Amino acid sequence: MDAWWHQVWLTLVAEFADLNDAKQLTQVTIRLLMAALLGGILGFEREMKGKAAGVRTHMLVAMGAALFVLVPRMAGVDDAALSRVVQGIVAGIGFLGAGTILKGHHQQLDHVKGLTTAAGLWMTAAIGVAAGIGREATAVISTLLALLVLGVMPWVVDRFEKDDEGENQEGRKH
Numbered sequence: 001m002d003a004w005w006h007q008v009w010l011t012l013v014a015e016f017a018d019l020n021d022a023k024q025l026t027q028v029t030i031r032l033l034m035a036a037l038l039g040g041i042l043g044f045e046r047e048m049k050g051k052a053a054g055v056r057t058h059m060l061v062a063m064g065a066a067l068f069v070l071v072p073r074m075a076g077v078d079d080a081a082l083s084r085v086v087q088g089i090v091a092g093i094g095f096l097g098a099g100t101i102l103k104g105h106h107q108q109l110d111h112v113k114g115l116t117t118a119a120g121l122w123m124t125a126a127i128g129v130a131a132g133i134g135r136e137a138t139a140v141i142s143t144l145l146a147l148l149v150l151g152v153m154p155w156v157v158d159r160f161e162k163d164d165e166g167e168n169q170e171g172r173k174h
Contacts, residue, residue, distance in 0.1 A: 018074070027134075028070060035066035035131040038143040039124045045150050046120060053100055053117050058124045061096070065089050065128030073133060086129060093125040120150065 019025045039062025040055050047054030068089050072082055097118030123146050130139035 024074070028074070031070055031131050031134065031136075032063055032066055034136055034139060035062040035128040038062060038127050038131065038139055041143055042120060042124050042127075042146055042150070045147060046117065051117050052114070053121055058121070061093065061121055061124045062128035062131070065093075065125040066132030069129050069132040082133075089125055089129060090122075093122050097121050116150070120146070 019028060036059045039058040039060075042062075043053065043055035043058025046058065068085055069082060072085050077085075100117045100121065101112065101114040123142070127139045127142050127146070130136075130142060
């Protein structure tokens, strides 16, 4: 009877232990944590601006994308198959992003909201893919550049709009 339970235990461990050693466990953990952290940073920026997709959404998108490329890579698929996985991620994120875009009427003009959020989720998925395939430096640099776009570009656009308003008012005075 004891040998039977022992055999069942060994079978269960063998069946459910897809991480064969400490190196694989560490690699998977670091890649998923990195994807979560980088996605969370972008999500935090969006949440602080009161946008719909915040920290949790961005973290889940980045981790999901990382996991979608990490598992096939660990299973030994070739680059062509991994390319198809990435294509599926891009298409899937497109549907998720489309759900964040709202079209309404604002001051008698067509007004579209959510495009930056959709693009941010798309970028977050790409960062997750980079982290998942082991391109950690690329994922970090991409996150920093995305933060730069999200944080600095609104200021630049506002600055140019204020300059244009000033020129328009001066032109009206003359």
